[in-house]
Amino acid sequence: MGRVTMKDVADAAGVSLKTVSRVLNNEPYVTDDIRTLVRKAAQKLNYRPSAVARALAGKRSNQIALLYDNPSPYYAYEVQMGALERCREDGFRLIFHPCDANSPDLEHSVIDLVEENHIEGLILTPPISDNQDLVKALGDRAIALVLIAPGRRVPDVAAVTMDDYAASFAMTEYLIGLGHREIGFISGPSSHQAARNRLYGYRRALDANGIAEDDSLVVPGTFDYTSGRVACAALLDGDRKPSAIFASNDDMAAGAMAVAHERGIGIPADLSIAGFDDTNLAQMVWPPLTTVHQPVRDLASIAAEILISREKLRDASTRTVDFEIMRRQSTAIRQK
Amino acid sequence: MGRVTMKDVADAAGVSLKTVSRVLNNEPYVTDDIRTLVRKAAQKLNYRPSAVARALAGKRSNQIALLYDNPSPYYAYEVQMGALERCREDGFRLIFHPCDANSPDLEHSVIDLVEENHIEGLILTPPISDNQDLVKALGDRAIALVLIAPGRRVPDVAAVTMDDYAASFAMTEYLIGLGHREIGFISGPSSHQAARNRLYGYRRALDANGIAEDDSLVVPGTFDYTSGRVACAALLDGDRKPSAIFASNDDMAAGAMAVAHERGIGIPADLSIAGFDDTNLAQMVWPPLTTVHQPVRDLASIAAEILISREKLRDASTRTVDFEIMRRQSTAIRQK
DNA sequence: CGAGAATAAGACAGCGCTGTCATAATAAGA
DNA sequence: TCTTATTATGACAGCGCTGTCTTATTCTCG
Numbered sequence: 001m002g003r004v005t006m007k008d009v010a011d012a013a014g015v016s017l018k019t020v021s022r023v024l025n026n027e028p029y030v031t032d033d034i035r036t037l038v039r040k041a042a043q044k045l046n047y048r049p050s051a052v053a054r055a056l057a058g059k060r061s062n063q064i065a066l067l068y069d070n071p072s073p074y075y076a077y078e079v080q081m082g083a084l085e086r087c088r089e090d091g092f093r094l095i096f097h098p099c100d101a102n103s104p105d106l107e108h109s110v111i112d113l114v115e116e117n118h119i120e121g122l123i124l125t126p127p128i129s130d131n132q133d134l135v136k137a138l139g140d141r142a143i144a145l146v147l148i149a150p151g152r153r154v155p156d157v158a159a160v161t162m163d164d165y166a167a168s169f170a171m172t173e174y175l176i177g178l179g180h181r182e183i184g185f186i187s188g189p190s191s192h193q194a195a196r197n198r199l200y201g202y203r204r205a206l207d208a209n210g211i212a213e214d215d216s217l218v219v220p221g222t223f224d225y226t227s228g229r230v231a232c233a234a235l236l237d238g239d240r241k242p243s244a245i246f247a248s249n250d251d252m253a254a255g256a257m258a259v260a261h262e263r264g265i266g267i268p269a270d271l272s273i274a275g276f277d278d279t280n281l282a283q284m285v286w287p288p289l290t291t292v293h294q295p296v297r298d299l300a301s302i303a304a305e306i307l308i309s310r311e312k313l314r315d316a317s318t319r320t321v322d323f324e325i326m327r328r329q330s331t332a333i334r335q336k
Numbered sequence: 337m338g339r340v341t342m343k344d345v346a347d348a349a350g351v352s353l354k355t356v357s358r359v360l361n362n363e364p365y366v367t368d369d370i371r372t373l374v375r376k377a378a379q380k381l382n383y384r385p386s387a388v389a390r391a392l393a394g395k396r397s398n399q400i401a402l403l404y405d406n407p408s409p410y411y412a413y414e415v416q417m418g419a420l421e422r423c424r425e426d427g428f429r430l431i432f433h434p435c436d437a438n439s440p441d442l443e444h445s446v447i448d449l450v451e452e453n454h455i456e457g458l459i460l461t462p463p464i465s466d467n468q469d470l471v472k473a474l475g476d477r478a479i480a481l482v483l484i485a486p487g488r489r490v491p492d493v494a495a496v497t498m499d500d501y502a503a504s505f506a507m508t509e510y511l512i513g514l515g516h517r518e519i520g521f522i523s524g525p526s527s528h529q530a531a532r533n534r535l536y537g538y539r540r541a542l543d544a545n546g547i548a549e550d551d552s553l554v555v556p557g558t559f560d561y562t563s564g565r566v567a568c569a570a571l572l573d574g575d576r577k578p579s580a581i582f583a584s585n586d587d588m589a590a591g592a593m594a595v596a597h598e599r600g601i602g603i604p605a606d607l608s609i610a611g612f613d614d615t616n617l618a619q620m621v622w623p624p625l626t627t628v629h630q631p632v633r634d635l636a637s638i639a640a641e642i643l644i645s646r647e648k649l650r651d652a653s654t655r656t657v658d659f660e661i662m663r664r665q666s667t668a669i670r671q672k
Numbered sequence: 673c674g675a676g677a678a679t680a681a682g683a684c685a686g687c688g689c690t691g692t693c694a695t696a697a698t699a700a701g702a
Numbered sequence: 703t704c705t706t707a708t709t710a711t712g713a714c715a716g717c718g719c720t721g722t723c724t725t726a727t728t729c730t731c732g
Contacts (some may be wrong), residue, residue, distance in 0.1 A: 003451070005718055016682045021720065029680050048451040052397065053718035055388045056687050073616060077409035084434065093453065096432055098420065115339070115384040117429065225620050254620045261622040280409060284561050284590045286597040286622060341688055352712045357690065365710050389688035392717050 004047045013041040024049060051093070061118040064307045065095040066300075067110065067128050071224040072251050074279035075296060079125055079148070082300030090308050095119065101128050101191070107137045114143055121307035123148060123300065127192040129159075144310070146303040151193015159318040160302045164194045167292045167323040168201025168248070169208075171274055174290075174325055175244045176209050179334035180272060183211075184235040184242035186221045186228060186252050195223070198248045198276060217242055221252045228255025236263065243334050244272035250279045253289055257330070268332035278326050287329035295321050340383045349377035360385060387429070397454040400643045401431040402636075403446065403464050407560040408587050410615035411632060415461055415484070418636030426644050431455065437464050437527070443473050450479055457643035459484060459636065463528040465495075480646070482639040487529015495654040496638045500530045503628045503659040504537025504584070505544075507610055510626075510661055511580045512545050515670035516608060519547075520571040520578035522557045522564060522588050531559070534584045534612060553578055557588045564591025572599065579670050580608035586615045589625055593666070604668035614662050623665035631657050 010020045015034060022030050023038040030038075041047075055061035066083050068076055080096055087094045097113055099106060106128075113119060121144030128134065129147035135154055138145055147159040175183050185202050188195025199218070206213050219234050221227040228247055232255060235242055247253035253275030257267060265271050267287055275282055275291035282289040298321055306319075346356045351370060358366050359374040366374075377383075391397035402419050404412055416432055423430045433449055435442060442464075449455060457480030464470065465483035471490055474481055483495040511519050521538050524531025535554070542549050555570045557563040564583055568591060571578055583589035589611030593603060601607050603623055611618055611627035618625040634657055642655075 018682060031680070048448055050454065050718055051452045052388055052391045052454050056386070056392050057718070057720040061388065073413035074409055077413055080432070081434070093431065095429065096416070096420070098417070112384055116387045118386065118388050225616070251620070258620070258622050280561070281617070281620065284587070284594070284617065284621065286594050354712060367710070386688055393688070393690040
């Protein structure tokens with residue numbers, strides 16, 4: 001009672017192995033009669049093609065991998081789900097590969113992954129998509145790549161991104177529009193190019209509205225909750241107390257909110273807080289967080305699509321998806 | 337410039353294919369001299385064994401899958417990371433397979449997954465681990481299984497679990513110890529056996545402390561944030577206002593907190609709220625959530641371990657890990 | 673109506689390994 | 703010393719498919 005193979009189907013249908021292969025892969029040069037005959041036989045025998053044998057024999061393996069290194073589980077989850085949904089449609093397998101973006105032998109371990117598993121293509125999420133050395137090394141080896149939200153375009157490499165700069169600019173202007181002038185900013189890791197674009201958007205928006213930049217209002221964070229707490233505390237203890245804080249991701253915004261709560265600072269009455277990403281978390285904190293909606297699932301889904309259909313890989317273009325400012329209850333018109 | 341194969345290594349080392357295979361798989365009957373010779377050749381050529389070819393030729397595929405269907409991304413993430421870490425240690429691949437626990441052809445799709453990918457074993461997370469039909473069907477096909485937190489033991493099937501009943505009992509007693517008598521309970525989906533055990537623990541703890549059960553204080557939820565909101569609202573609008581609410585997972589507790597905040601009910605001054613799971617979320621809400629720490633990562637890691645080492649599969653025993661009550665600021669002594 | 677094109681099938685090698693068996697060399701026991 | 707174990711290596715088939723080539727059949731169209 002072993003595995004049902006193509007041979008079994010071929011015998012049952014009274015045709016050759018290759019004909020079964022043709023039918024199952026929707027190749028031409030098979031009459032409709034035989035096509036249905038084979039399909040019926042396969043069905044009756046409960047035949048399931050071996051992806052492993054396919055990968056070994058054929059050119060394609062129907063496997064792609066997602067490289068990941070980000071402290072936010074929500075982000076991870078969304079990216080994964082987006083890619084996974086798209087993969088399922090075409091029977092692709094997705095290998096989720098968390099890794100350390102700063103590891104010296106990242107390149108080596110990624111190539112191992114690709115070679116050992118016959119991976120067809122890789123989706124790189126930030127901050128790995130900003131690792132120019134890695135991208136170059138993989139490109140040189142002719143490994144298909146799609147970058148998600150790289151900070152800057154890389155020639156000849158496909159990418160799917162959102163305009164972090166514009167989104168950040170828009171959010172900052174929204175806060176300014178609410179009357180805020182002292183707007184604190186919690187930045188992300190500088191290795192993360194998208195995080196820098198967010199900071200840049202904030203700065204330019206201040207400029208554009210005639211507000212002088214003040215470095216004491218910009219505090220570094222690392223995209224995790226705790227760093228948001230620390231940064232917020234620093235801001236609140238600083239010389240110039242902000243009336244609004246714009247954190248460059250939701251986790252840090254949640255940390256900032258917690259600190260404000262602990263100190264009895266009312267949100268949004270005394271302090272407006274905005275985030276970035278619109279992860280599930282944004283609607284789970286209190287009050288619901290005003291944030292930039294980044295369609296992470298879509299980004300990942302499009303990235304997977306590009307790898308699967310391979311065509312769009314050729315032109316190596318950058319697809320840009322739209323952001324949206326989600327106005328919720330954590331921000332309000334400046335009091336006083 | 338194709339792939340470096342075992343043949344290349346064999347030629348370089350001047351030995352047979354099979355000898356290389358022996359060395360790489362740490363099989364006996366190879367002298368140390370040849371062993372190092374082969375290893376050096378492999379290293380120099382940058383040889384990476386093809387997992388695909390291995391899976392096809394050999395008995396084992398070094399692939400396990402994780403079946404998943406749970407509304408909490410944090411839970412998903414933790415389970416996955418736990419299993420993944422363990423898999424990495426032994427060079428196993430983990431296929432993350434979200435699915436619909438209520439789909440009529442779940443069984444079929446899971447078998448497809450297993451057959452197509454030559455999967456060696458499956459980790460079932462709740463509520464799928466409670467699906468007796470599925471477990472039976474897979475068991476009949478001799479597919480290796482490990483259940484995570486199944487509500488009840490299944491004979492001849494390995495499992496890793498935590499005592500949900502005892503944990504829930506302990507948390508309820510903790511709340512009682514704080515002076516609470518009207519304790520609302522937000523239950524999980526009843527298809528989820530662990531969720532029922534949590535409800536049961538709550539009930540028995542009330543009994544054990546001479547507090548009459550009151551069905552109007554028990555409201556159903558579905559383990560997601562929104563259902564927590566709805567349930568909390570129902571509790572607050574009910575005849576008997578609770579002074580504490582015990583939600584059977586953190587996401588629902590977060591929902592409950594949000595409703596309390598909206599209504600200006602102080603936590604924990606006016607209302608204590610407790611959760612279950614101790615996901616990251618528990619420390620991101622305000623105030624930090626008192627909850628039951630469930631070592632999800634460990635559960636998953638142990639489950640993976642069992643599948644990888646296969647030995648423990650034999651005895652089909654149930655491993656139980658410890659819980660811990662995390663006392664944080666969302667609960668306090670009853671006022672009034 | 674016959675030459676070339678298009679269509680419809682099958683034979684066969686081979687992807688990169690592992691499992692099994694055969695064989696050679698060495699060690700152990702009587 | 704000569705037979706049995708034991709250790710060390712290799713030859714070879716085959717896992718379940720796909721890619722390429724070949725052959726047979728049908729379809730065009732001058």
